[in-house]
Amino acid sequence: MASEQKRVAMTGNEAVANGMRQINPDVVAAYPITPQTDIVQFYSSFAADGLVHTEMVTVESEHSAMSATIGASAAGARAMTATSSQGLALMWEMLHIASGYRLPIVMPVVNRALSSPINIHCDHSDTMGALTTGWIHIYSESAQEAYDNLIQAIRIAEHPDVLLPVMVCQDGFITSHGIEIVFLLPDEVVKEFVGEYKPHTSVLDVENPIAVGPLQLQDYYTETKAQEAEAMARAKKVILEVAEEYEKISGRKYGLFEEYKMDDAERVIVVLNSTAGTTKAVVDELRAKGEKVGLLKPRVLRPFPADELVEALSSAKAVAVMDRAETFSTRGGQLFTEIRAAFYESHKRPLMRNYIFGLGGRDTTTREIHRVFKDLDADLERGQVDKLVTHLDVRE
Amino acid sequence: MNELKGYKDIPIGGIITEAGNSVTYKTGDWRSQKPIWKEEGCVHCLICWVFCPDDSIKVEDGKVIGIDYDHCKGCGICARECPRKERALQMVKES
Known part of the structure; x- marks a missing residue:
């Protein structure tokens, strides 16, 4: 049965920041970039006001934002970041590392055109170029969808059959800054839906020591990539299962x-x-x-x-x-x-x-x-x- | 070389779950030059053992007993640092 939801007027960025607040990740490492800035700004207020238990890491670039998120995730934390355009471009090599390590990082992306010419407004040149990075890509029409997709993304990314990072995309300014009616689920319903994160491995687990990111040459690189591709194929079923479960708590239906x-x-x-x-x-x-x-x-x-x-x-x-x-x-x-x-x-x-x-x-x-x-x-x-x-x- | 496993039998994300498993990864075939150790000329000063970046100088009871050719990459540092050079450690072309 769908839960009692709060009807609010919000921008896409505010809806996503609230989704993150309800998810309450262990670590958020982020760097502000137009038009994503609001997400991080709202989120740092939530962290400063003690509404979340998140360790907020302010970094000097998006390359560092993704690197810190990867480090936190490899340590077993539920870790998130958010970006747009040039920020996503600067993360590039780390995007492949997040997926190659099979870390279930969830990242809202607010779509913005890539330079040059320099432009702060919406197009999809940022994430279209990232389709080959091994991330799951989910797109959102509205603030409501950006919020709903974000919450579902946690379950998709962390599913044992998947374990891949997910980017949740919405249109810069049009959605990110336009105010719409959004239905927010109660905090405890989201908390229960995403559940407690149990990492499949952790570099901090001294009982089961692991090394992350070793060299693999002609002997194993192919096998590791084949594994990744198979996880991506399995994600389709998981995405639909999570959508079905989400419909039960929200009343909103999602598919491929x-x-x-x-x-x-x-x-x-x-x-x-x-x-x-x-x-x-x-x-x-x-x-x-x-x-x-x-x-x-x-x-x-x-x-x-x-x-x-x-x-x-x-x-x-x-x-x-x-x-x-x-x-x-x-x-x-x-x-x-x-x-x-x-x-x-x-x-x-x-x-x-x-x-x-x-x-x-x-x-x-x-x-x-x-x-x-x-x-x-x-x-x-x-x-x-x-x-x-x-x-x-x-x-x- | 170990027997190579299929993609269904390896840990995901390329992680290593076994401590110290580099010993099973044989790098000896990377060599283009090979160190030849001569027991009769060696004074067992262990300078080669100190400098070897790959832990490929085999030592027992404080004495050099040979070279681990499964892992030695032929960098030549041992021969360069050896105070007795041609009498104890020399690099030759790998055949």
């Missing part, structure tokens, strides 16, 4: 992705995070006029739910995959490339095209989404897409 009015949808937009909200408004408008349109919003990108996505999209006739980051492959964004590749074995392939949109925080409104649905309509008339990759709303 969300399907919005997809049942008989012929034209479909696939898009992550806050733009999915904008797309829902357009889908509603067009549905009111009898147009068969729908939205598919991926939630989990690592592990990549290829088979499930193919099944969900194969009844559509035309699909626009929207990527909020360039890959410079000249063949489309990350999400597009992976979804298109997933259809390779399928006999039922819809028309599929890519839009690169919203870079550096460029507003993507219902007007642009209407245009995308119109383009798909023209593609269906023509029987083929007129352009594989389109930069949406670019001035010539």
